[in-house]
Amino acid sequence: MAEPAAQTAFAEEAMTHLDTLYRGALRLTHDPDQAQDLVQEAYLRALRYQHSYQAGTNMKAWLFAIMRNLFWDRFKGSRKEDVSLDDLGEFVLFEKLRDEGARPEADVLDKIAASEVVSAVDKLPPLHREVVLLVDVEGFSYKDAADTLGVPIGTVMSRLHRARQQLQKSLYDYAVESGIVRPGGMKQVPQT
Amino acid sequence: MRCEECSDKLDRYVDRELNDTEALQVQLHLEGCPDCMDHYEFEAHLKRLVKHSCDCDTAPKAFREKLRQILS
Structure with a gap:
């Protein structure tokens, strides 16, 4: 477990990316309550695994990856089936x-x-x-x-x-x- | 650069994903081709529209405070 001061600093930096994570979760789930649950779980997981985060790298991307992986695990059973889009040809x-x-x-x-x-x-x-x-x-x-x-x-x-x-x-x-x-x-x- | 090549690179130009040389080539083409410039401005406008339409959602204040307490 990280030292309290380090954990506090980590949490504070992580919180600066809350809006990005919430927006992403909202657009993925289409439900504000589910989005909040997803983001909360992502933050708890991030705190638990903060030792795997390399300081100075892109924390926003790291947090988003945790959140979207949780989304796929929870809502899609990890099945990232490649839903095909209609073939539009080259629609510009x-x-x-x-x-x-x-x-x-x-x-x-x-x-x-x-x-x-x-x-x-x-x-x-x-x-x-x-x-x-x-x-x-x-x-x-x-x-x-x-x-x-x-x-x-x-x-x-x-x-x-x-x-x-x-x-x-x-x-x-x-x-x-x-x-x-x-x-x-x-x-x-x-x-x- | 021909218009077809410019069109192929337009997405990456708008996304600032071309290297300096490619970006300069596209820029020079755009400066001399009003049609491609119109297309570029349209794509850039559309990208801004998507961003501004989707980024107005922010985490509710109560949720932010709850999360802050959980993490402290």
Whole structure:
């Protein structure tokens, strides 16, 4: 067991990453209570195994790895089955919007509510969702994401690519359904 | 650099994952190609949208305090 002072310092540093862990747990479980349970257990486990953490390395990535491993153990029975995403071909939202005359294309993004983006992220299979959470939301490098997930960098890149395509397709579908864009003619709703 | 190559590297450019030489090549292409620059700005905008949409959740204050007590 670590000395009390060292344990206190470790706990204090770990607490600075609480929001990252909670956000990740919330997006993985979709349930605030389960997210809190998951994060609490992750912190207790981190405290128990703090001797295996190398000071000066990336504590946020280390803690996230503990949390997501607990998630898979608890909710998925460690079965990290690679849920396949629909084969979208090469769906590139920018090109899709350009083809339909939505100019400037970025104006469409400004009309999409944050809640719809969260919903699109939540619809991703967990193996793809967690890569988006690490790289796009928390700003992890591919290498740190790979270390956190225990996969090669190439796997991070391929999952991220597929996830972003699915995400862009979901946002496009939402934009069409809500009338932000109208396929086949242009098409953007007037500025609100 | 051709537009196809720029497009292939755009994700890694947005993610700041290219090495210095590759990043400079992409940057130079973008500065001379309005279409690719529009695409880059769109992808960067989308990445910011995902981040800002998802990072507004923070741990509830009561949970933070409970955890702090457990860890002390």
